Amino acid sequence: MKEELEIPSALEPSDQDALERGPYVDGFTGKTILGALFVAFIMMPGSIYLGLVAGQSLGPAAEWVTIILFAELSRRSFTQLKRQEIFILFYVASSLAAVALAHLALAGGPFAGTIWNQYLVQSPQTQSIADRIPDWVVPPAGSPAIQRRNLADPGWWWSASRGILSPVLLIVIGQIFGRMMWLGMGYLLFRLTSDVERLPFPLAPIAAEGATALAESTDRDEGFLARRKKNWRWNVFSFGACLGIVFGIVYVFLPVSTGLFMAKPIMLLPIPFIDFTNRIEGLLPASLVSVSFDAALFLAGMILPFPLVMGTFAAILLTSVFGNPILQHLGVFKHWRPGNGLLVNQMILSFDFWMSVSLGFAAAVAIIGLYSIVKILLAGRKASEVAVAPPAWVNDPGEPPYRTPSPERGDFPVVLCILGFVISISVYIWICHLLVPDFPVWIIVVFGFIWTPIQSYVSARLVGMTGTGISTPFLKETVFILSGYKGVDIWFAPIPLADYGGVAQRFRELELTRTRFVSIVKAEALMLPISLVSSFLFWWLFWSMNQVPSETFPFATRTWPVAARQTYLILTANSSEQPLLLQALKLPVILSSLGIGMGVYMLLALLGLPVTFFYGLIGGVGAPLHAGLPLFAGALLGRFYFRRKFGEEKWNRYIPVVAAGFACGMGLSGMLAVAAAIISQCTRELPF
Numbered sequence: 068m069k070e071e072l073e074i075p076s077a078l079e080p081s082d083q084d085a086l087e088r089g090p091y092v093d094g095f096t097g098k099t100i101l102g103a104l105f106v107a108f109i110m111m112p113g114s115i116y117l118g119l120v121a122g123q124s125l126g127p128a129a130e131w132v133t134i135i136l137f138a139e140l141s142r143r144s145f146t147q148l149k150r151q152e153i154f155i156l157f158y159v160a161s162s163l164a165a166v167a168l169a170h171l172a173l174a175g176g177p178f179a180g181t182i183w184n185q186y187l188v189q190s191p192q193t194q195s196i197a198d199r200i201p202d203w204v205v206p207p208a209g210s211p212a213i214q215r216r217n218l219a220d221p222g223w224w225w226s227a228s229r230g231i232l233s234p235v236l237l238i239v240i241g242q243i244f245g246r247m248m249w250l251g252m253g254y255l256l257f258r259l260t261s262d263v264e265r266l267p268f269p270l271a272p273i274a275a276e277g278a279t280a281l282a283e284s285t286d287r288d289e290g291f292l293a294r295r296k297k298n299w300r301w302n303v304f305s306f307g308a309c310l311g312i313v314f315g316i317v318y319v320f321l322p323v324s325t326g327l328f329m330a331k332p333i334m335l336l337p338i339p340f341i342d343f344t345n346r347i348e349g350l351l352p353a354s355l356v357s358v359s360f361d362a363a364l365f366l367a368g369m370i371l372p373f374p375l376v377m378g379t380f381a382a383i384l385l386t387s388v389f390g391n392p393i394l395q396h397l398g399v400f401k402h403w404r405p406g407n408g409l410l411v412n413q414m415i416l417s418f419d420f421w422m423s424v425s426l427g428f429a430a431a432v433a434i435i436g437l438y439s440i441v442k443i444l445l446a447g448r449k450a451s452e453v454a455v456a457p458p459a460w461v462n463d464p465g466e467p468p469y470r471t472p473s474p475e476r477g478d479f480p481v482v483l484c485i486l487g488f489v490i491s492i493s494v495y496i497w498i499c500h501l502l503v504p505d506f507p508v509w510i511i512v513v514f515g516f517i518w519t520p521i522q523s524y525v526s527a528r529l530v531g532m533t534g535t536g537i538s539t540p541f542l543k544e545t546v547f548i549l550s551g552y553k554g555v556d557i558w559f560a561p562i563p564l565a566d567y568g569g570v571a572q573r574f575r576e577l578e579l580t581r582t583r584f585v586s587i588v589k590a591e592a593l594m595l596p597i598s599l600v601s602s603f604l605f606w607w608l609f610w611s612m613n614q615v616p617s618e619t620f621p622f623a624t625r626t627w628p629v630a631a632r633q634t635y636l637i638l639t640a641n642s643s644e645q646p647l648l649l650q651a652l653k654l655p656v657i658l659s660s661l662g663i664g665m666g667v668y669m670l671l672a673l674l675g676l677p678v679t680f681f682y683g684l685i686g687g688v689g690a691p692l693h694a695g696l697p698l699f700a701g702a703l704l705g706r707f708y709f710r711r712k713f714g715e716e717k718w719n720r721y722i723p724v725v726a727a728g729f730a731c732g733m734g735l736s737g738m739l740a741v742a743a744a745i746i747s748q749c750t751r752e753l754p755f
Contacts, residue, residue, distance in 0.1 A: 091475045094151030094582040095589040098141075102133055102156040103593055106163045107176075107601035113738075114164050115175040115605055119620035130160040132738050135731070138281050150282035151582040157274055158573070159590050163598055171630055172622065176602025177238050178218070181205065182615050183627075184234070185213055192631040196638060199555040202226040203233060203502060216614065218607040229502060240498065241561055242599060244491040246591050248563070251488035252520065253570025254479055254584070256527040260571050261578070262471060264439060266531025268575040269371050275579035277727025280304035300724055307725035311732020314362050319733070323740035327747040336360040340693040344409040353395035353403050355387040355413055359693035363733070366726045367534070368701025369709070374676070375533050376695075376702040378683020383695040386688050391416060409691055421689035423653045427660025428685050429537055433521055434661075435668055436528045477583035492516060495563035503560050506552050515563035518542075526568025531575075532682045536568045545652060548641045558638050 110133070134156050141148040164174065173179045184205035188197050197208055203226040206212040212222030226233045260266045280300040318336050326332030340359040347356055368376050395403060400419045403412065417425075472478040492515035499511050526536030543564055547557055577584055609615065616623035664685070671681050687695055710718045 089581050091477060091581050091583045092149060092151040093477075093589075094149070094153075094155035094580075094586040095593075096152055098137055098148070098152055099155050099159060099590060100593060102137060103159045103163065103590075103597050105136070106133055106160045107597045110160070110164050111175055111601055112605050112609075113742075115179075115609060118172040118174045119609075119615065119623045130157050130164070130730075130734065132734055133160040134278075134281055135735075148282055150278045150580050151586065153278040153282050154274065154576065154580045154582050155586050155590055157278060158587065159594060162590075162594055163601075171627065175606055176598045177242055178599075178602040178606045181218065181223070181234060181238070182606055182610055185216075185610075186616065186627060187631060187634065189213065190628065190631040192628060193635045193638070196555055196635070201228060201502070201556045201559060203229045203237065204556075204559040205234060216610045218603060218610065232498070232501060237498070237561060239599065240494070242595055244494050246595065247487045248491040248565070249567045249570050250588065250591065251484035251486075251491070252523055252567040254484050254574060255481065255488075256523055256568060256571040257574035258472070258481070259524065260527045260531040261575050264528070264531070266528065267372070268531050268534075268572050269375075270367070270534035271572050271575040271579055272723040273370070273726045273730070274576050276300070276723040277304065277731065278580055280724055280727065303721055303724040304728040304731075307728025308732040308735075309728075310362075310725075311729035311734075312736055313732075314729075315733040315736025316739075318360070318362075318736075320736045320740045320743075324743045327743065340409075340691075342409045344412055345406055348405055351388065351392045352405070353391040353400050353412065353416060354389070355391065355409055355416070355691040357409050357691050357693035359697055361697055362729065363726075364694075364697035365701040366722070366729055368698035369705035369722045370726060371534055371698065371702070372677070372679045373702055373706050374680040375683040375686075376698045378680040379533075379687035379690075380683075380695045380699040382684045382687030383690050383692055386421075387691055394420065413691060417689065420653075420656065423656035424660045424688060425537075426652070427657040427662075428664045428688060429522075429525055430657075430661045431664030431668065432529065432537065432682075432685060433525045434665065436524060439528075475583075476578065477585040479584065489516075492519075492563050495561055499560045499562060503552075503554065503557050505554070506557050506560070507550055510546060510550055511562060514543075514546075519563060519565055519567070523565070523567040526566050527571040528568075529682060529686065530568050530572050532679055533686055535686060536566060537686070538566060544637060544640060550641070553642045555638050557641070 134153055137156060138148050138153070163176070168179060168183060171183060173183060184200075187193050188200050188205050188208045190197075193200075202222075206220070206222035210220075210222045211217070212220035224233050224235050225231065261268065281304070318338070322332040322334045322338065337360070339361070340357045343356040343358070344354065347354065391400070394400060400416055402415045402419055407415070496508065496511050496515055499506070500508055522538075526538070530536050543562065573587070574584065577587060613620075616627045618624060667684065668678075668681050671678070705718070705722065709722075712718075713721060
């Protein structure tokens with residue numbers, strides 16, 4: 068008897084729908100060029116304006132609005148937009164619309180920093196050191212370049228003290244060699260963490276699934292398999308987008324739009340969180356209790372590994388909620404005072420204790436990561452030579468066989484990546500020495516060739532395991548103070564100190580969408596001139612029209628003076644007799660935290676608990692409650708309701724697509740808010 072052919076439901080995923088299927092394709096096409104021009108000359112001014120006026124970023128708006136526009140154009144032109152093309156469009160849009168200075172919400176490409184520097188040299192908060200800020204950073208306050216608010220003035224292109232090493236040329240050099248550094252180091256980290264260690268990169272499928280869903284929406288193949296694939300993924304994506312639009316209207320559009328004509332904007336959901344810190348300090352002194360309504364964190368809790376979220380939430384409860392009151396009772400927090408809000412308390416508690424703890428735990432993660440790399444490499448030898456079992460993925464039939472270097476994937480020569488990184492670091496060191504000749508060169512060498520790779524690897528491992536990296540706070544500031552150098556100029560030098568851990572996830576996303584790695588190199592080569600030209604033109608235009616900050620830009624007017632004061636404290640930290648930063652770093656606490664971190668890791672290994680639980684603990688130490696509560700709620704709902712309702716495999720397929728659609732919907736709501744703000748500001752001064 069003939070078996071019946073089982074026809075899967077149109078709304079159910081199957082093995083053919085999984086990511087990492089099909090041949091690798093170059094995603095860089097003519098559509099990428101048009102998309103880059105669209106973002107650079109249409110989206111970038113809106114991003115600049117929104118940051119100055121409301122302190123908001125376009126965020127996902129530039130990415131998803133660009134993609135949806137090109138998807139619709141392709142559908143109406145009877146062509147298909149491949150998922151590789153969509154992902155490169157996504158990458159280009161996110162890069163061009165990214166925030167340049169996060170603490171100022173300052174977007175607009177590489178020349179955004181020049182506008183902040185011109186304010187520093189004129190700000191009342193930095194007036195006592197303004198004449199010590201080098202002219203290779205910003206022209207003097209009395210120069211025509213500043214007085215006339217003109218980025219095209221020769222003062223920006225030629226410095227009296229260093230000649231051709233001018234503010235503009237240093238920006239261009241930084242853009243060129245910065246790209247070489249992060250491409251080379253990012254690829255090497257991807258090879259270590261993904262190809263060798265096989266880390267899962269839990270957040271990588273979000274962008275990949277979103278690109279795939281939109282690509283399938285433009286597919287004109289009317290076959291059954293095409294309709295089935297298109298139906299389930301596109302329907303789930305659309306559902307997530309509807310949720311994102313509704314939430315974005317309440318969370319973003321409503322406060323931005325009402326703030327345009329009301330003294331106090333309407334916020335149904337407080338942004339960014341509700342602070343209960345000073346309300347419960349009588350019961351839990353020094354605790355960091357707050358609640359956030361950020362739905363993106365809620366969805367992330369459904370995507371991230373459950374043990375990871377449990378570890379994060381447990382660490383927050385043990386440290387920030389219940390641990391801080393105990394430490395306060397023991398006298399650890401010497402600078403804590405009643406009545407402060409969460410942000411002030413978090414800064415004080417970090418200064419007194421948690422900064423040193425974070426350094427110790429970061430060192431533990433680095434040691435564990437290096438040990439894991441050595442163990443995996445040794446596992447490739449014959450069993451008679453080593454006493455370590457080979458990694459589980461070596462003989463795992465379910466492991467994708469193509470998650471290895473290949474010409475089809477478009478892998479780069481490792482030697483070329485190392486060479487590019489070494490050349491870029493060397494150029495940075497040489498320029499730093501030319502600009503600040505009296506500063507010890509060996510410190511810059513250590514930063515570039517030793518600390519940057521170590522920090523990047525630690526962060527890449529955490530991104531691969533948890534989706535988020537780790538930073539070492541105030542490292543540069545501490546080293547500058549200890550160096551004994553007293554000049555202000557070192558704070559503006561292009562020190563080669565960076566964290567490239569997050570780039571490893573970008574390469575994993577390329578792999579998931581089957582996009583050849585060479586596509587990202589072409590995209591970077593395209594974005595370099597476009598970002599420089601568009602950033603210069605728009606910042607020249609905005610600054611020439613009105614001073615920044617001014618009453619025209621209320622967010623900048625309100626926040627930049629405070630930021631300038633904080634910057635002044637940092638710029639003068641190395642000339643103070645008793646630097647505060649050195650008081651914050653406590654060697655006994657750092658070493659104790661290192662030992663505790665290693666001990667907890669070994670204990671969890673003996674108990675057979677997932678290693679992701681340990682990395683969750685590390686990520687949650689000292690964090691406020693609002694950073695973990697939405698994650699925890701999303702993880703519980705996803706595991707104990709949706710996973711049972713849809714089944715584990717189907718739910719794991721659905722939730723990244725929902726999250727991608729949600730980001731798209733939030734982006735559309737953000738664009739509506741930007742449009743309303745721009746129209747309001749442009750018509751406010753009209754006489755009719």
